[in-house]
Amino acid sequence: MAGIVEPIMGEDKKRVCYFFDSDIGNYHYGPGHPMKPTRIRMCHSLVMNYGLYKQMEIFRAKPATKREMSQFHTDEYVDFLYRINPDNESQFNKEQGKYNVGDDCPIFDGLFEYCSISAGGSMEGAARLSRDKCDIAVNWAGGLHHAKKAEASGFCYVNDIVLGILELLRYHQRVLYVDIDVHHGDGVEEAFYTTDRVMTCSFHKYGEFFPGTGDINDIGINKGKGYAINIPLRDGISDESYKSIFRPVMKRIIEWYQPGAIVLQCGSDSLAGDRLGSFNLSMRGHAACVQYIKSFNLPLLMLGGGGYTVKSVSRTWAYETGLAAGVELGGQIPNNEYYEYYGPDYELDVKPSNMTDHNRREYLDKIREQVFEKLRDKPAAPSVQIHSVPKLAHDDEDENENEDNEDKDIRRPMRLWDKEKQHEASLSDSEDEGLGGRRHRQSHREASDKASSKRRRSKSPPLGSGPGSAAAHPTAAAPASAVPVASTSGAAASAGVVPGSLTGTLPVVSSNAPPASMDIKRWAAGVEGGVESSGGGSKAASPSPYPAPADGGDVEMTDVSGGPKPAQPEQTAPEAGPQGMEVETAVEPQNEVEEAAPEPGKPAIASDVGPDGA
Ligand SMILES: [Zn+2]
Numbered sequence: 283m284a285g286i287v288e289p290i291m292g293e294d295k296k297r298v299c300y301f302f303d304s305d306i307g308n309y310h311y312g313p314g315h316p317m318k319p320t321r322i323r324m325c326h327s328l329v330m331n332y333g334l335y336k337q338m339e340i341f342r343a344k345p346a347t348k349r350e351m352s353q354f355h356t357d358e359y360v361d362f363l364y365r366i367n368p369d370n371e372s373q374f375n376k377e378q379g380k381y382n383v384g385d386d387c388p389i390f391d392g393l394f395e396y397c398s399i400s401a402g403g404s405m406e407g408a409a410r411l412s413r414d415k416c417d418i419a420v421n422w423a424g425g426l427h428h429a430k431k432a433e434a435s436g437f438c439y440v441n442d443i444v445l446g447i448l449e450l451l452r453y454h455q456r457v458l459y460v461d462i463d464v465h466h467g468d469g470v471e472e473a474f475y476t477t478d479r480v481m482t483c484s485f486h487k488y489g490e491f492f493p494g495t496g497d498i499n500d501i502g503i504n505k506g507k508g509y510a511i512n513i514p515l516r517d518g519i520s521d522e523s524y525k526s527i528f529r530p531v532m533k534r535i536i537e538w539y540q541p542g543a544i545v546l547q548c549g550s551d552s553l554a555g556d557r558l559g560s561f562n563l564s565m566r567g568h569a570a571c572v573q574y575i576k577s578f579n580l581p582l583l584m585l586g587g588g589g590y591t592v593k594s595v596s597r598t599w600a601y602e603t604g605l606a607a608g609v610e611l612g613g614q615i616p617n618n619e620y621y622e623y624y625g626p627d628y629e630l631d632v633k634p635s636n637m638t639d640h641n642r643r644e645y646l647d648k649i650r651e652q653v654f655e656k657l658r659d660k661p662a663a664p665s666v667q668i669h670s671v672p673k674l675a676h677d678d679e680d681e682n683e684n685e686d687n688e689d690k691d692i693r694r695p696m697r698l699w700d701k702e703k704q705h706e707a708s709l710s711d712s713e714d715e716g717l718g719g720r721r722h723r724q725s726h727r728e729a730s731d732k733a734s735s736k737r738r739r740s741k742s743p744p745l746g747s748g749p750g751s752a753a754a755h756p757t758a759a760a761p762a763s764a765v766p767v768a769s770t771s772g773a774a775a776s777a778g779v780v781p782g783s784l785t786g787t788l789p790v791v792s793s794n795a796p797p798a799s800m801d802i803k804r805w806a807a808g809v810e811g812g813v814e815s816s817g818g819g820s821k822a823a824s825p826s827p828y829p830a831p832a833d834g835g836d837v838e839m840t841d842v843s844g845g846p847k848p849a850q851p852e853q854t855a856p857e858a859g860p861q862g863m864e865v866e867t868a869v870e871p872q873n874e875v876e877e878a879a880p881e882p883g884k885p886a887i888a889s890d891v892g893p894d895g896a
Contacts, residue, residue: 285332286612287604294579296417298338298607299410301403302326303345306423309396312388316557317437319396321592322422324620328600331616337607339416343406345398346445350405354444354473354784359432363439364394387434397440400424404442404585408449411543411581418582418606422599425547425587427467428493431782436465436492437588444473444784446583447480447545452789454542454581455479455665460532461486462571463549463587464559466496466512470547476506476783478664481539485528485552487560488514498649501656506783508660511535511653516640517560519552521567523639527646528571531653536578540663544580548572548602549587550595554634557590562639565598565632572602582606593623594632601630 307323329335351360362377371378371389378384390396400423407419427443428436443459447470450457459474461467461484474480486496502510513527536544551559553568576582584606589595597615604611613631615624 283614283617285328285616286614287332287334287337287609288612290605290608290610293577293608295608296576296606297415298603299407299416299419300329300334300338300340300603300606301343301407301419301421301423302329302340303342303399303403303423305395306399309390309392311390311437315388315437316590318590318592319423321589321595322586324592324596324623325422325599325603327618327620328596328611328615329603331618332600332604332611334600334603334607334609337604337609338420341406343399343402343421345395346401346405346440346442347398350445351397351401351440353448354431354441355429356432360440363397366393367391382433382435383439386437387439393439400426401440401442401445404446404583405449407583408446408543408545411583412450412453417579418576418584420584420603420606422586422603425463425549425585426469427461427463427547427549427587428465428469430469430472431784435469438469441469441473443467443470443545443547443585446585447474448784448789450543450545450581450583451479451791453791455791456481456539456541456663458536458539458541458544459483459547460544460575461547461549461587462528462552462568463547464552464556464561465492465549465588466494467547468493468495471495471500471510471512472782473784474506475502475510476504477788478502478505478509479788481509481511481535481541483511483513483531483535485513485515485524487517488512489516491560498652508656509539511656513649513653515561516645518637518639519561519563519641520634520639521564521570523641523643523646524561524563524567525570526643527641527650529574530650532574534654534657536580538657538662541580543583544575544578545583545585546572546575547585547587548599550589550598551587553589553591553594553598553632554637555591555594555632556588558588559590562634562637564634565594565601565630567634568598568632569602569605573605576606593620596620597624597630597632 302322304323304326307320309319311317311319348357348360348364351363359381362374362381362383366374366377366383366389368389368391371384378389383389400421403421404424407421407424410416411419421442424442424446426438426441429438429441429444447457447459456478457480459467459470459480459482461470461482463484464487466486466488467482467484471482471484474482484496488496496512496514498512498514500510500512501508511531513531515524515527548568548571550556550568552561552563553559554562554564572584584602586599589598601611611630613629615621615628615630621628
């Protein structure tokens with residue numbers, strides 16, 4: 283049975299670009315790890331079988347190159363990700379500690395390609411938005427908000443969001459980042475903590491929870507002061523409570539900041555029943571945030587993020603893809619290759635549980651008023667000069683010279699921070715998550731919690747403002763001396779320094795530049811080879827409504843030790859139907875010139891990972 287969709291009345295049809303690379307489902311963090319890239323493919327299967335390909339354009343982005351990644355990350359960190367693999371990791375012991383790779387962020391086969399796919403989708407989505415090729419770009423493989431400039435964190439290695447925002451900054455004076463993942467969007471906040479050109483706003487659980495940052499008093503420093511907003515929430519937040527804080531805060535921020543584009547991180551670990559999260563949002567409550575942000579009619583980049591109960595993730599992101607395209611998905615799950623995972627009711631909805639909402643009305647009212655108060659303190663809508671000549675900014679500064687001085691004990695793995703909870707059978711993922719023997723209990727360490735929340739702004743040597751910073755912020759009002767921020771009292775913070783922030787390297791706004799994410803070769807190849815809708819050339823379509831099930835649609839969820847077969851790179855989408863669904867392979871994913879060509883066409887498979895088995 284095909285999925286039913288109903289058009290949403292009363293809104294303009296948006297041009298939606300949706301990015302999907304079928305290889306994404308083949309990467310595996312290892313047995314028992316809660317992050318399961320297969321969820322992206324499950325979502326895609328719903329998207330296709332609800333017929334959403336009729337409503338939008340589907341792309342397979344060119345994977346990001348090392349050079350592109352190092353627009354944010356340090357060259358040496360990117361090179362490390364490129365070189366490390368399960369076979370040679372013993373040669374990189376020192377680096378693994380330095381870059382926080384190995385525990386939450388394991389080394390698995392194809393790690394670099396996985397990061398490339400995630401980042402490529404976000405960068406190309408941003409590029410297409412900037413070129414007015416679409417109104418909304420969707421990349422569920424993106425949203426990896428914890429990754430730092432030279433450090434992996436919380437299952438994230440490369441920060442596709444920062445890279446996407448950098449792309450948008452080439453065309454937009456101001457970009458708003460909104461994060462509804464249950465965890466604080468620390469990597470993105472940190473990257474833009476000292477600039478007013480990106481405003482970050484994160485709604486997250488705060489208190490004894492990974493990553494420990496995101497206090498309401500953390501609001502940015504220097505020119506960025508007042509342009510980071512944190513909404514700390516408690517366990518069990520309901521749809522109603524969330525809406526009561528989300529809408530007024532977002533409305534005020536958008537009206538006040540007047541962003542040129544919005545990036546929405548749709549982390550779905552804020553859903554009820556998430557394996558790591560502790561909120562109680564239903565699918566519809568979560569999606570209401572997407573719909574609300576969409577209603578402002580600004581260029582919108584929608585990204586994934588957390589989400590560890592995979593069948594809830596796929597449902598919700600499929601539903602939100604529908605909303606982006608202006609349709610509402612019907613309540614019955616259509617036939618698809620993962621159909622059995624949606625039993626016993628085969629309904630689309632992710633329902634809330636009866637858990638207690640610890641966010642009292644008075645608490646939320648107080649948070650809201652505090653945020654409004656902070657906004658009143660600042661001039662709205664700072665602007666920057668428009669430059670006619672684009673410049674590719676590469677940041678070669680190494681922020682990690684003092685890394686060895688850090689107290690490694692305050693690094694707490696995400697899986698140790700976040701409690702794993704058991705929920706109603708209908709929401710439990712225990713059968714497909716390989717939980718046996720890996721159930722972590724909550725590890726509360728109040729002192730570490732506090733220490734960790736300060737770590738970010740107290741670790742590294744001062745970063746001088748880069749040479750481009752003055753030009754990038756000519757009109758921002760905040761005097762550089764008005765620095766200290768209440769809860770970030772480390773020495774570096776009081777000196778106005780945020781390690782890993784990008785102030786000196788932001789792109790200048792240009793009205794005529796090709797997107798930074800594309801080097802010239804790629805840009806030309808794109809135009810010639812079919813990036814443009816009208817260019818023809820590389821549209822690919824398979825004849826089946828199921829994405830090439832030959833051997834690609836069978837990723838095992840239940841037995842990671844057995845290992846799924848590697849999928850052949852399959853067509854992105856089925857059925858180039860009369861409604862004009864177009865599948866466009868922007869650029870072939872392999873043979874990345876001199877840079878990113880590790881083992882072309884050889885995705886990781888689970889059986890290669892974790893020889894210990896599950
Ligand atoms: Zn999360």
